[in-house]
Amino acid sequence: MLIALHTALGKRPEAPTRVMLHHPPFDTGIGHIDRARLFTGSGLLADVIARHSQVQRVLCGHVHRAIQLLFAGTLCQIAPLVGHQVTLDIRPDAPSCFMLEPPELLLHWLDKGRFVTHTAKVDRAPGPFPFLLPDDYPGRAR
Template sequence: MTAPLVIAQVTDIHLGFDPGNADEFNRQRLDATLGALTRMTPLPDLLLATGDLVDRGDAESYAVVREAFGGLPFPVLYCMGNHDDRTNFASVFPELGDGDFVHYVHDVAGLRLVVIDTLEDGRHGGGFCTARAAWLTARLAEAPDTPTIIVMHHPPVEAGIEWMNTDPREDWVETFAATIAGHDQVRGIICGHLHRSVTAQWEGITVAICASTAPQVALELAPIDADQPDQRPMIVADPPAYALHRWNGAQLVTLFETADDHVVLARFDERMQPLVRSLLAERPVG
């Protein structure tokens, strides 16, 4: 049996939130997360960095991104978020940012990853124009029989945290939905942006949204009134997070994890060996 493909994901990194501070809080959180990924056995096959790579879109912070991710033992695929700037990104990553949009295809182990660009200048929420739709239509037409995962920053789903919600009636969501309609090779959508781990069904496709390495958005489902500040928590310093997307050749399974230290209550030793043996014995052989 071929080993599953393991795709790691980090998102909403926001380097440069504290300009000029080489030891800023967001960099510490990123380093802790990348450290956890590089200690995995087996290592991930690749890493997705799904937007808001920097906080202010400046070239200096992109240089820090390049340095922070440099030397990892697996390739990294980047995409644009609403805090990013395509021109400054391209000045540091010219291999990816040489056109109007940062979108491209990465094929690995029989799986096609299509990275799309949902950055809309001047807007916090997503964007997906007719030019981007035409590009994605062409990419999907190239390989209709190849399992495909779409990688993007903004989720097209309404998650319930009202101040961060995507409205399903937004033009960009409707354009994106129409573009992928009928393309059965699309097996999943991987996103960031919400600073929380969320999964949802949308247009018959599972959307997996990874929590951030930067501080998280507080989980609050109550309605919000922009004219009535109610002192609700909005940003919390929960541990930095990442996701592991496991492709077994037929389905994508997403696991969420944090990069903090875990208290170990049991290890695989002689006391746990009978349980492991009995569980494995229940499964078909071969």
């Protein structure tokens, strides 16, 4: 699998790229998730990613919680979920639990060759409400 990834990344070194996995290639600090550690070969994956500067994100899921880490010179993000979230409890002996937190997702926008990532709530909230800004405020829409 990693040889195929290295080969595929080598074919388009100029293309802004995201690599997507289901399981995260790093420990999260959430004990029961880290003990399950369903992804093996993190060091080998890091070696491949580090050789390809066009990789701007490594994206994964499984944990049901927004978490990020610098990995092999790029940002590795775990996406939250539109269902339940794994409880944020970083005690090593914390029980395996989930929370019915507001659903979220990651929205990736490719802008001028760069990925900009937003974490967005799925539930509707009141608003939008306009800012009351002076006419000379920088960035004010005209």
